[in-house]
Amino acid sequence: GESVGLHLPTLSVQEGDNSIINCAYSNSASDYFIWYKQESGKGPQFIIDIRSNMDKRQGQRVTVLLNKTVKHLSLQIAATQPGDSAVYFCAESSTASKLTFGTGTRLQVTL
Amino acid sequence: DARVTQTPRHKVTEMGQEVTMRCQPILGHNTVFWYRQTMMQGLELLAYFRNRAPLDDSGMPKDRFSAEMPDATLATLKIQPSEPRDSAVYFCASGLVSGNTEAFFGQGTRLTVV
Numbered sequence: 001g002e003s004v005g006l007h008l009p010t011l012s013v014q015e016g017d018n019s020i021i022n023c024a025y026s027n028s029a030s031d032y033f034i035w036y037k038q039e040s041g042k043g044p045q046f047i048i049d050i051r052s053n054m055d056k057r058q059g060q061r062v063t064v065l066l067n068k069t070v071k072h073l074s075l076q077i078a079a080t081q082p083g084d085s086a087v088y089f090c091a092e093s094s095t096a097s098k099l100t101f102g103t104g105t106r107l108q109v110t111l
Numbered sequence: 112d113a114r115v116t117q118t119p120r121h122k123v124t125e126m127g128q129e130v131t132m133r134c135q136p137i138l139g140h141n142t143v144f145w146y147r148q149t150m151m152q153g154l155e156l157l158a159y160f161r162n163r164a165p166l167d168d169s170g171m172p173k174d175r176f177s178a179e180m181p182d183a184t185l186a187t188l189k190i191q192p193s194e195p196r197d198s199a200v201y202f203c204a205s206g207l208v209s210g211n212t213e214a215f216f217g218q219g220t221r222l223t224v225v
Contacts, residue, residue: 034213043115043202043216044154089154098167099144099204099214101154 008087010106019077021105023090028071030092034099035064035075038087044101047075047088077107085109113137115217117203123223129191132220134203135184143186144204144214145171145178154202160186193224 013019025033031052036044050057050064050073057064063076073090087104116135124130136143144159158168163180171178175197177189190197200221204214 036216043204043219046213046215049213098156098159100156101146103153 008104008106010108012108012110013080014110015080015082017080019075019080019084019107021075021077021088021107023073023075023102023105025071025073025090025092025102027092027094027100028068029094032093033064033066033073034091035062035073036089036091036101037084038089038104040086044089080107080109082109082111113215115203115205115215117201117217117220119220120218121221121223123225124193126194126224127192128224129189130193130197130222130224132188132201132203132222134186134188134205134217136186136203136205137215138184140205140207140215142206142214143180144202144206145186145188146202146204146216147199148202148219149199157188157201190222193222195224198223 034049035047037047038044048059048062048064050066052068055066061078065074077084085108087106089104090102091099093099115137118133142161145157147155147157155170157171158178159166160180175190180186186203200219202216202219204216206212206214
């Protein structure tokens, strides 16, 4: 029969614009969250993390927002560049437990 | 430059053969994860170790998969016998767990079972 792969949501953004990638998590006990970037043929690479006692954290060109009430996490990338094209994963864990990944979002940066 | 090292990077094997994948975690990291990535299932956690002891291997098919840490510098994932459905990219990641920190991933082993 026909195999069906994961349908990764795709976000297409023009170079220079801001990108917002969203993630919903299910475990209300999760207290630590990470965003990873995965380029083709490579392993996931850490971008930024946030703990549950915060609702916002900023890095270089990236900001993570956490809304624990609705169990939602977002990654904002400012001035998106072609090198930002990749699949982005959110991951969650609770103290002393495993890191669980979401299904991922593909970011395509157009010139 | 500290990094997680996985070998081999690519492996093609025939169905029924034994496959062993190796991982050298970052020196000093006390937690090691094995993940499998496929188009169908995304990133799945197979097993993880803390201080070399297996903490959770519920994601791993027990009849054919086994994961071990013979010492702090080596983690292995073995499949015996391998099947075509095991074809995937297998990632090892390591980290320090003291109030949670990020896991650092290796480049992965791309396994093809024919």
